[in-house]
Amino acid sequence: MKLQVALDGDLASSRAILAQVHAFIDIAEIGTPLIYREGMNAVKTLRADYPNLTLLADLKIMDAGEEEAAIAFEAGADIVTVLGVAHDDTVSRAVTAARRSSGGKQVLVDMLQVNDLVERGRELLALGVDYLCIHTAYDLQRSGATPFAHLQYLRAMLPDSPLAVAGGVKPDTLDSLLAFKPEIVVVGGAITRAANPAEVARQIHERIHR
């Protein structure tokens, strides 16, 4: 199981947080807002800061799968995200870009707004994607939505598939999610907006890896 921290602020604050938490995380996510602000400069800067850290670029690709994934892979990202609602051809071409690259590049599918998680999940895995990410939208978290039920359901239906989980994950909801054995747990604000990000990251890291 891996801990991914989602960096959604500006580049300076993201670097400052990563400097505090990098020892306790497995994957640093360059979040969609950070990509919108900084483009691939964010990926290149964090790659230069941490040559060996796994970097995920949260592009949320919806079209031009091969070309757009290649932009992030060439900038130094190890994993890119594609939307599960994208067309099969777009997903396949992002997978092609990953396989064409050297160094074991991967594709994570964000399942935002996918209606039939199991059917679409099976199709996506057949297209060669590396992870399915159950994701409660930021815009739905304030109405109390959590990824718990969807993760439970998908894990029951796809017992051996590599799943990730994202969307308002906090220390006090962590154990209930870990029971469903996600490969990747994505934590954003609970770390990045904590008074002591390193301490929260350390605690979550310890619970994930124990």
Add this chain to the structure above:
Amino acid sequence: MKLQVALDGDLASSRAILAQVHAFIDIAEIGTPLIYREGMNAVKTLRADYPNLTLLADLKIMDAGEEEAAIAFEAGADIVTVLGVAHDDTVSRAVTAARRSSGGKQVLVDMLQVNDLVERGRELLALGVDYLCIHTAYDLQRSGATPFAHLQYLRAMLPDSPLAVAGGVKPDTLDSLLAFKPEIVVVGGAITRAANPAEVARQIHERIHR
């Protein structure tokens, strides 16, 4: 009717093309790949180059509608794009960001992968979006797909709604699309990869505005 040119290359080539075509276009689109590469630097640079040109930032927002739209509006964009497959709350919040901004900012919805164009189109218009964009994915254009049939259908069902059309639009398919009175016609490679971009843009501009 307005002509939008989609700039999907790097910033230097996009500036070079815009220098040639700006007199013949109504809207310059900072395309998704250009945003991935350059972030808001692309919007700010083109805004500085052309203080009065309408700029569309093709963010394809899927979550955090208000926050992500605000990133582009604050950088100088006039229009941002949201995905039609996004949750209603995300669409509404992008509209909120537009209405909160001064200067008549707008939201264009990219209808990529929307199943029921009419039902979803009506919902999106009720949420306050400014345009519905019929868009044939880049990844589907090589199998010969065009936006013609979807535009025809949506125009028949929503006779007075502000529509846009994108995806492989070329001079020789233009007249058949114009018959359905889109508010915005988006042209990418047919202009940006032309031997003489200004001449193609001028011809399309003339046919759109005559």
